[in-house]
Amino acid sequence: MKIALLLLPLALVACTPTPDADTAASPASAATAASTAATTTPATTNLADYHWQLSDAVDAHQQRLDGLFGNASSPLQLDFSSDRVSVRHACNNISGGYQVVDGHLVTTPLVQTMMACAEPALMQREATIKAVLQTHPALSVTRSAGTPQLVLTGDGKTLSFTGQPTAETRYGSAGTIEFLEVAAATTPCHHPLQPDASCLKVRALHYGENGLREGEPGDWQTLAQPIEGYTHQPGVRNVLRVKRYTLAQPPADASSVAYVLDMVVESETVAPEGAQPR
DSSP states (O other), rough: OOOOOOOOOOOOOOEEEESSSTTOOOOHHHHHHHOSSSSOOOOOOOOGGGGEEEEEETTOOOBOGGGGSSEEESOOOOOOOOSSEESSSSOOOOEEEEETTTTTEEEOOOOEEOOSSHHHHHHHHHHHHHHHHHTOOOEEEEEEEEEEEEEEETTTEEEEEEEEHHHHHHHHHOEEEEEEEEOOSSSEOOOOOOOOOOEEEEEOOOOTTTOOBOOOOOOEEEEEEEEEOOOOOOTEEEEEEEEEOOOOOOOOOSSEEEEEEEEEEEEEEOTTTOOOOO
């Protein structure tokens, strides 16, 4: 039976504007300041080249904000495009426009998905990052042993983030969006170092601009390589939106392309072959 069905991003996501908590600088005045500022702080590192993951957080008394941590595999994360900032791994997905003005991150009113979370840690992450972003925090980017570090200081808190290169940065291109259906069961495949190796069975799907599937699926094929960010669960069929990158210098005896998970579009639990329906 189907256990989850996520709408394609072509559909609109329900969201709500988050009121600006900084009454001294309204969204209108902030936008005006951003557009009329004579100078902006030059960034030594392109913000959009990295996923910025929270590595430290302290209050005004330098006491660590332990409530913002607890899940090392999914730390609070900021992602930037040329003109938008988004927050991941809080309770809701949060985003808004931004500019870096005179060393400060100036955001437009934030929008977010509407989801209730039972985990107090996620709620605290959301409340904290929203409060910091809405106060137009001071922003600085430095490098430590070659690793970029982003620091935001606002609302009496200092949040430090470590930059992890995006797939676009690592592979040197924007990638190509594709949709892959992953079969519930894997299939045996050849691997020189793993005699009992099994691989994903995938086939290409096609969607129109309206978000509806169109045309016939491609033929089932064995994918003898991982999809970055995807962990397969036996017995679960998935439809994935992935980004496909062509490697400029692929390793010897390896694929010349890389697949990176963009989102899970659809999931369905499939009964084993021969099982009797209840």
